Amino acid sequence: MGDMMGATRRLRNNGSAAGTAPVDKAEIRHDWTIGEALSLFELSLNDLLFRAHGLYRRYFDANEVQLSTLLNVKTGGCPEDCRYCAQSARYQTGVGAAKIMDTDEVVVAAKRAKAIGAGRFCIGAAWRGPKDRDLDRIVEMIEGIKALGLETCATLGMLTPAQAKRLKGAGLDYYNHNLDTSKDYYANIITTRTFEDRIETLAIVRQAGINVCSGGILGMGEAREDRAGLLVALANLEEHPQSVPINMLVPIAGTPLADAPPIDPFEFVRTIGAARIMMPASVVRLAAGRMEMDEGIQALCLFAGANSIFYGDRLLTTPNPAENDDAKLLERLGLRAKAAEAGGEG
Ligand code: SAM
Ligand code: DTB
Ligand code: SF4
Numbered sequence: 001m002g003d004m005m006g007a008t009r010r011l012r013n014n015g016s017a018a019g020t021a022p023v024d025k026a027e028i029r030h031d032w033t034i035g036e037a038l039s040l041f042e043l044s045l046n047d048l049l050f051r052a053h054g055l056y057r058r059y060f061d062a063n064e065v066q067l068s069t070l071l072n073v074k075t076g077g078c079p080e081d082c083r084y085c086a087q088s089a090r091y092q093t094g095v096g097a098a099k100i101m102d103t104d105e106v107v108v109a110a111k112r113a114k115a116i117g118a119g120r121f122c123i124g125a126a127w128r129g130p131k132d133r134d135l136d137r138i139v140e141m142i143e144g145i146k147a148l149g150l151e152t153c154a155t156l157g158m159l160t161p162a163q164a165k166r167l168k169g170a171g172l173d174y175y176n177h178n179l180d181t182s183k184d185y186y187a188n189i190i191t192t193r194t195f196e197d198r199i200e201t202l203a204i205v206r207q208a209g210i211n212v213c214s215g216g217i218l219g220m221g222e223a224r225e226d227r228a229g230l231l232v233a234l235a236n237l238e239e240h241p242q243s244v245p246i247n248m249l250v251p252i253a254g255t256p257l258a259d260a261p262p263i264d265p266f267e268f269v270r271t272i273g274a275a276r277i278m279m280p281a282s283v284v285r286l287a288a289g290r291m292e293m294d295e296g297i298q299a300l301c302l303f304a305g306a307n308s309i310f311y312g313d314r315l316l317t318t319p320n321p322a323e324n325d326d327a328k329l330l331e332r333l334g335l336r337a338k339a340a341e342a343g344g345e346g
Pocket of ligand 3: 088
């Protein structure tokens, strides 16, 4: 039901959307099997793209891309052991532990993001979860960003229901918490918290009335079954996440995944297409990894149904394409940036 309402709202809000057809309940499914997901991956790329793009147009304006800018407000020193991460204190990655940023600095960065055309500003912190005293600062940051008329997003680790409620009260629009990979592969990547812990945090976020942003990372040595398993786990949640970031691993020297074999770019495109088919009303983000992806592959992802990117020359600790280059790419493709939907007075 929640999905239905979300999708209807999206179609309604989206005046220029090609699809004004009513949301087809049969397309919003929560009973995907691994076999069905795998059969999407097994289609020829043309068949998969045709199907994914057709569905994309039923739910969205296919010429509009949502732009989110990231800022790491608390870098490094994280106690968790995520094997991909530059910020885990367990690995020698050259990323040191810093203190949480001042709110003023964060608001300056958000103003800049708005000036370059971002619609959403996402703050990240290298925590297992926030301490209650950390949240005072985070609440200030969210209020400051929201007042600029930007949508707000945060990724701070695991949350308690009381913390989620506070974030909602501050005006938080989205909370990012990725499942990262399939349930089966998960223990190869993280041992300090479980897959179920992540599902639990997503339920807490959803119950607080915050939009859920949840996806994963490809290229961590997982099998196609795991990529299918990740999408099945996301699609079979009580509601589809409103936003689904699909990251390509950014290999970080010093982490156990530094030398993971890179994923075939067409397999990445296939995963985007399968995500679009399985969660047709969700915004799918072509997330980390674009520095290593040529523009043709990015264009294919945007055709397959990706309709969001990280915008601005940094992700959390690693580079992202310069905004000018992205603005030029969107222009060359004839695509335009989507305006913020849930901003403040700004
Ligand atoms: N510490 C919080 C947490 O993990 O929940 C929030 C920040 S964490 C860095 C956010 C997400 O970024 C991770 O869940 C992971 O999916 C993604 N990420 C981190 N490092 C990455 C890398 N090297 N390549 C691709 N994605 C990465
Ligand atoms: C997400 O799915 N990807 C972003 C965001 N959510 C927080 C993070 C990407 C991090 C890439 C590696 C880095 O910059 O450290
Ligand atoms: Fe910590 Fe998040 Fe990095 Fe895991 S992904 S080590 S929780 S900052």
